[in-house]
Amino acid sequence: xxxxxxxxxxxxxxxxxxxxxxxxxxxxxxxxxxxxxxxxxxxxxxxxxxxxxxxxxxxxxxxxxxxxxxxxxxxxxxxxxxxxxxxxxxxxxxxxxxxxxxxxxxxxxxxxxxxxxxxxxxxxxxxxxxxxxxxxxxxxxxxxxxxxxxxxxxxxxxxxxxxxxxxxxxxxxxxxxxxxxxxxxxxxxxxxxxxxxxxxxxxxx
Amino acid sequence: xxxxxxxxxxxxxxxxxxxxxxxxxxxxxxxxxxxxxxxxxxxxxxxxxxxxxxxxxxxxxxxxxxxxxxxxxxxxxxxxxxxxxxxxxxxxxxxxxxxxxxxxxxxxxxxxxxxxxxxxxxxxxxxxxxxxxxxxxxxxxxxxxxxxxxxxxxxxxxxxxxxxxxxxxxxxxxxxxxxxxxxxxxxxxxxxxxxxxxxxxxxxxxxxxxxxxxxxxxxxxxxxx
Numbered sequence: 451x452x453x454x455x456x457x458x459x460x461x462x463x464x465x466x467x468x469x470x471x472x473x474x475x476x477x478x479x480x481x482x483x484x485x486x487x488x489x490x491x492x493x494x495x496x497x498x499x500x501x502x503x504x505x506x507x508x509x510x511x512x513x514x515x516x517x518x519x520x521x522x523x524x525x526x527x528x529x530x531x532x533x534x535x536x537x538x539x540x541x542x543x544x545x546x547x548x549x550x551x552x553x554x555x556x557x558x559x560x561x562x563x564x565x566x567x568x569x570x571x572x573x574x575x576x577x578x579x580x581x582x583x584x585x586x587x588x589x590x591x592x593x594x595x596x597x598x599x600x601x602x603x604x605x606x607x608x609x610x611x612x613x614x615x616x617x618x619x620x621x622x623x624x625x626x627x628x629x630x631x632x633x634x635x636x637x638x639x640x641x642x643x644x645x646x647x648x649x650x651x652x653x654x655x
Numbered sequence: 656x657x658x659x660x661x662x663x664x665x666x667x668x669x670x671x672x673x674x675x676x677x678x679x680x681x682x683x684x685x686x687x688x689x690x691x692x693x694x695x696x697x698x699x700x701x702x703x704x705x706x707x708x709x710x711x712x713x714x715x716x717x718x719x720x721x722x723x724x725x726x727x728x729x730x731x732x733x734x735x736x737x738x739x740x741x742x743x744x745x746x747x748x749x750x751x752x753x754x755x756x757x758x759x760x761x762x763x764x765x766x767x768x769x770x771x772x773x774x775x776x777x778x779x780x781x782x783x784x785x786x787x788x789x790x791x792x793x794x795x796x797x798x799x800x801x802x803x804x805x806x807x808x809x810x811x812x813x814x815x816x817x818x819x820x821x822x823x824x825x826x827x828x829x830x831x832x833x834x835x836x837x838x839x840x841x842x843x844x845x846x847x848x849x850x851x852x853x854x855x856x857x858x859x860x861x862x863x864x865x866x867x868x869x870x871x872x873x874x875x876x877x878x879x880x
């Protein structure tokens with residue numbers, strides 16, 4: 451069923467304005483009892499308030515402060531983050547990749563927008579953009595420069611193209627001057643972009 | 656060849672324009688609604704993730720290029736609902752019947768949302784195929800980045816890797832094969848590998864001799880090299 455209908459896709463029967471199109475489809479599905487609008491509210495609330503980059507930052511801060519956790523995470527991230535409750539839709543199979551002075555990791559999905567939802571939430575608009583999807587694999591250093599990240603020559607870049615159901619979490623390098631900081635304070639330094647690999651963890655202020 | 660969604664390496668897209676860390680999750684209220692509607696409709700159980708990806712990829716080239724991200728989601732959702740006979744074209748036109756749908760017992764209930772999101776759906780399955788490769792082995796990606804089961808069908812071979820030589824980093828597990836799963840041809844799980852390619856194997860002018868791209872590839876996408 452590769453469906454090349456050209457211009458006769460069924461969606462063209464809905465209103466063309468996107469906001470009206472979504473509203474119309476929601477109304478049709480609700481009237482038939484196929485969708486409960488309160489369930490949509492609950493989904494939106496989950497991603498606005500519960501499932502987001504704070505989860506990933508907690509994982510990173512644990513890896514920075516607990517050598518046993520770090521080793522387990524690098525060995526089997528799926529099982530390790532699951533124990534913390536960071537499991538679910540779009541995060542069933544997770545691999546953690548660690549940045550070092552010799553290697554910087556960064557993540558893209560050139561074919562769609564695969565992203566570790568239970569750890570980072572809903573992907574930002576730029577991650578889903580055509581430009582990022584096209585360029586991250588071919589010219590990661592120019593892409594990083596657009597994010598204000600400049601890597602030395604001795605650091606190799608490894609770009610992970612999420613073509614399957616594996617989801618990648620970058621463990622950024624722990625910033626200098628953070629000795630003695632507790633886990634919560636460290637987690638506050640871990641930005642979303644640093645866990646995608648388009649940023650570095652913040653320096654302590 | 657592949658379809659327009661297969662963007663890796665293409666020229667012509669311009670700057671990325673990242674927003675800051677505090678970028679709003681949605682730029683319009685309908686973005687959130689489109690995302691939630693797509694997830695909720697998935698609970699009806701009429702398609703899997705590979706079918707929904709294929710529906711987005713099968714938008715016309717013009718629509719794919721012009722639609723906003725969530726416009727693609729909602730268009731593909733409408734197309735899937737008709738293709739799987741959950742809705743009719745008349746329903747979409749607002750001229751369908753108004754009664755409750757026979758599938759309404761499947762509708763996602765608000766109190767079940769947290770459980771459904773947390774449950775996920777794992778893609779590891781037992782496979783008939785033993786792994787042909789192990790970490791450190793050199794492999795080559797099939798020259799034609801196409802579905803070999805269905806003409807023009809779904810596949811996860813990015814065109815930029817076609818014919819490229821790489822080295823197996825790790826055997827992930829045996830995973831559902833998207834090329835069959837997207838077309839109702841079963842899971843047909845295969846060994847899935849993370850394969851590392853030197854940038855110089857993929858691009859005419861690599862930025863740095865040490866850089867690599869790692870791609871997750873199923874066993875049938877690969878040949879010994």
